[in-house]
Amino acid sequence: MSHPQRRSEPGPSAGADGFLAVDSGGSGLRVAAGIPGRGPAGRRVTREPVRTGQRGIDAGHLLAQLVPLARELAAQAGIGRFTAVAVGAAGLATLGDALRADLPGALARDLGARRVALAADAVTAYAGALGVRPGAVVAAGTGLIAVGTDLTRWRRADGWGHLLGDCGGGAWIGRAGLEAALRAHDGRRGGSAELLARARERFGPVTGLPGALYPRSDRAAVLASFAPEVAACADGDPVSAGILGEAARHVADAAAAVHPAGTPVTVTGGLLKLGDAFAVPLARELAERLPDAPRVAAEGDPLDGAVRIAERLATGPLTLPEDGRMLSVTTLPGG
């Protein structure tokens, strides 16, 4: 077929209709773009997490990072406008009001969006891991959230952030490890000399820890940065092994709370990088709590999930259930 493509709305941003997929998490934005049906043609990453302010997730800060990257990707891939956009964002369910209010209109204005999906990061993790099958996915990185669906509704468990929950996630493990280090420093019961030595290697004298942690806006990420040290100590240090065992129980608790009977369960996210020190107790706890759930490996990551959602948005109905907090689709004028 060598006919030149005809466009219904030629204009200054000439090019194909594209999709844009975004994963906004604790370490920054990950963005992919392409032509629907062909998968991502390009990807970009930022290292600046989107700020959270009095109105929740800061839509302006997200847009200020996203729009220039999207235009770069559009130029690279020959895309004229991003008719379908899927944004997965950490904290969307509880801190996403401003994002839901402001983002679709802004994406229509700046990038030509016609349909915009806003998804909790757990939903993009789900879609990346399992696609549109029923099941349960635990997304365990800095934070931790479990979502499950029978394709009629979503259930979620945890994902409350590092002060109210995210039990068993990276910040939870790192925080528990630092507490055990400081117990050893103080001579309190329950301390770990191994973790104290690791904390000193990582952060210097521990009396400087509060000053290094509390003024920062990325406290959860700082805490999570210590989780690999806990995993590294677990082979000889019962305190570290105990922390990882309790983390694994929390993961299983969250999975069990959302799991539809007879469906698969998947654990995905950066926590799996902790290796066997975490994987072994995790397998044991999941087998005990969900003995009849086949455990499957994730097919892809949250950005893959956002890509799947965006490509479906561009071409037809989204078979995952919509619900105001977990996954909402806005169709804009002209869309």
Add this chain to the structure above:
Amino acid sequence: MSHPQRRSEPGPSAGADGFLAVDSGGSGLRVAAGIPGRGPAGRRVTREPVRTGQRGIDAGHLLAQLVPLARELAAQAGIGRFTAVAVGAAGLATLGDALRADLPGALARDLGARRVALAADAVTAYAGALGVRPGAVVAAGTGLIAVGTDLTRWRRADGWGHLLGDCGGGAWIGRAGLEAALRAHDGRRGGSAELLARARERFGPVTGLPGALYPRSDRAAVLASFAPEVAACADGDPVSAGILGEAARHVADAAAAVHPAGTPVTVTGGLLKLGDAFAVPLARELAERLPDAPRVAAEGDPLDGAVRIAERLATGPLTLPEDGRMLSVTTLPGG
């Protein structure tokens, strides 16, 4: 003796030499002033906690609140200058570098200070509770810290703040209570329906909790505000009772780490307001961990302790041990 008092340095701020005592904590400043040897002549309270920034405790923010109050108290009590000032501050040991660097000079300039004591809030709590006796004091409010001394050196345990420790304090209890409430909301194991009901009464729908908590700068105080609800549920709810029992164990752990053999132990601070739900397990845990330590009631509070330190500074040597982080005395030119 009716001779008119002679002053060595008459000036615009004529009046007696006074002392100023300050307790800077999570709920604001408490200030007392008077003539040495006569106890406090006046007191003031603010409701704005001193900010913590990149340089630690913000000395400028403390001064901006303190100086006007001190001048009011001086006018009221006929004080010309505050030659002796004692400031007890939460976080001094770990976040006090800027305070130690900036405060003595500023107090000399603005209030005529000649000797300035900067004390960790745990040291003022100690001095208020036990005076200059050897012993151990656990100061348990929003946070938790234990200090002990044999009068040659200080030992401290915990006081690391709500993310790294303060185990068993008000923020710790409230946080654990909210986690249990959210476990019930999610259907995770370990939840408490009673605490969930209390959380809804206090904060509205729990899906709004992260948005109500994380953007605030006084997160520890918000968490601690839920501790009384945990205490109120403990009489029928095993989850709440379990949280308070674990808190009591943490208090005993901290006390045991700093306690000189054969000396008394005191628990002081707002946590005692939780009543028997906390006092009963606390007495049990202290008796088990420190069976030979007589438990005594606090004689006074941290502001009383700051008053004791300031009055001693004005009149002679301070018999409590000095150490850079816990208690430091600066003698200024002319002092």
